[in-house]
Amino acid sequence: MLDYLNGIWNARHFWRHLAQAELRYKFRRSKLGIIWTMIYPLLLTAMMAVVFGSLFKQPVREFAPYVFSGLLTWEFLVSSVIGGCQSLLVSEAYIKQYKHPFAIYPLKTNMVNIYTFLLALPGLALWILFIRPANLLVGLLAMPLSILLIFMLGWPIVLVVSFLNLKYRDFGQVSGLLMQLIWYGSPVFYDPKMLNSPTLIAVLELNPVTHILNLVRAPILYGQFPALMDYAFVLATMLFFYLLALFMIWRSEKTLIYYF
Numbered sequence: 001m002l003d004y005l006n007g008i009w010n011a012r013h014f015w016r017h018l019a020q021a022e023l024r025y026k027f028r029r030s031k032l033g034i035i036w037t038m039i040y041p042l043l044l045t046a047m048m049a050v051v052f053g054s055l056f057k058q059p060v061r062e063f064a065p066y067v068f069s070g071l072l073t074w075e076f077l078v079s080s081v082i083g084g085c086q087s088l089l090v091s092e093a094y095i096k097q098y099k100h101p102f103a104i105y106p107l108k109t110n111m112v113n114i115y116t117f118l119l120a121l122p123g124l125a126l127w128i129l130f131i132r133p134a135n136l137l138v139g140l141l142a143m144p145l146s147i148l149l150i151f152m153l154g155w156p157i158v159l160v161v162s163f164l165n166l167k168y169r170d171f172g173q174v175s176g177l178l179m180q181l182i183w184y185g186s187p188v189f190y191d192p193k194m195l196n197s198p199t200l201i202a203v204l205e206l207n208p209v210t211h212i213l214n215l216v217r218a219p220i221l222y223g224q225f226p227a228l229m230d231y232a233f234v235l236a237t238m239l240f241f242y243l244l245a246l247f248m249i250w251r252s253e254k255t256l257i258y259y260f
Contacts, residue, residue, distance in 0.1 A: 004249070007101045015104040018094070019111040026112070041071045041120055048189055056194050065127050069217050070188035072120050076150060077157075077209065079113045081179055084158030085165035085172040092260050102253050103245075106158035113158075114151045128220055135223035142219035142226065149215060149234050156241035163248045166259050182209060208237040 008015075048071075049064035056063075084106060088095065091105040121143075128135055165171040186209040192201050204210050211226075211233035218226040 001246075004101055004103075008104055008107070011100045011104050014098070014100065015108045016111075018091075018105075018108045019115070022108065022112050023115060041068060041075065042123055045071060052189055056190060058191075058194075061131065065124065065131060065221055066191060066217070067189050068124050068127065069220060070213055072117060072124060073150070073213050073216050074183070074186070074188045074209075075120075076113055076117045076154065077212070078179055079116070080110065080154045080157045081161050081175050082172070083113070084109055084161045085175055087158055087162035088166045088256070089162075089260075095257065096260070101249075102163075102256060103155075103159055103249065106162050107155055109158050109162075110151065110154040113154055114147070117150070118147070124216075124220060132221075132223065135220060138223045138225065139219040143216075146215035146219070146226065149231075149238070150212065153212070153234060153238045153241070156238070156245040159245045160241060160248060163252055163256065166256055167252070182207075186210060187213060208233050212237075 045064055045068040048067050049060050052058070052063070052067070087106045087109040088102065091108075094100075095102070095105070125136065125139065128139070161171070161175060165175075185203075186207055187204055188209075192204045192210075195201055195204075211230040214230040215226050215234060218224050218230065
């Protein structure tokens with residue numbers, strides 16, 4: 001295990017270069033470039049806040065930041081799962097030329113995802129600056145740990161789905177349907193308090209996505225640190241995916257080259 005981690009560390013300049021190259025390519029020939037990472041969720045938030053705000057009878061001024069924070073975090077999770085499925089496939093040329101641990105390619109994808117998340121986050125901070133400026137201090141104190149936990153959670157998720165999609169090419173399609181199902185079962189664009197059913201509220205409390213969202217929403221929207229339950233759920237989810245990722249590395253990595 002230590003040798004494997006050393007291999008990842010020794011290749012750090014390589015996977016950092018790959019992450020930087022992917023970011024440059026992602027915004028290549030774009031007039032607005034990285035600003036799109038902020039504009040797109042803002043426009044989507046505006047549409048959803050008007051539609052669902054009217055449906056749920058929520059004031060847009062309060063509802064929009066809630067939706068925006070949910071979309072930013074959800075986009076990271078979707079990119080980790082759906083985008084992560086292609087992590088090894090798009091790295092085929094490098095994998096065949098260099099003998100590095102396979103885990104560096106999902107790590108590269110995760111770095112791109114968290115960087116995109118960080119680029120969009122100031123849009124939420126600016127929104128809150130005008131609505132609830134008192135929350136920014138708590139946000140500055142709590143958000144570094146939240147961002148670190150989200151980043152650390154993303155890596156094993158990308159690794160697991162990239163391994164699965166390399167062996168079973170239909171997994172990418174299945175993962176898209178699965179994330180669509182999780183989207184409706186997670187409080188991304190609606191507050192659990194809007195629900196009248198105690199059973200549904202209890203189910204949402206058992207959904208790890210709820211607590212991942214709370215890592216961002218609690219300090220920014222409510223001016224408080226995430227609850228211990230939020231940290232516990234995120235750490236438990238992280239532990240599950242890391243154990244699964246380690247098992248897949250041990251079981252499958254040496255034979256994955258035959259699936260390209």
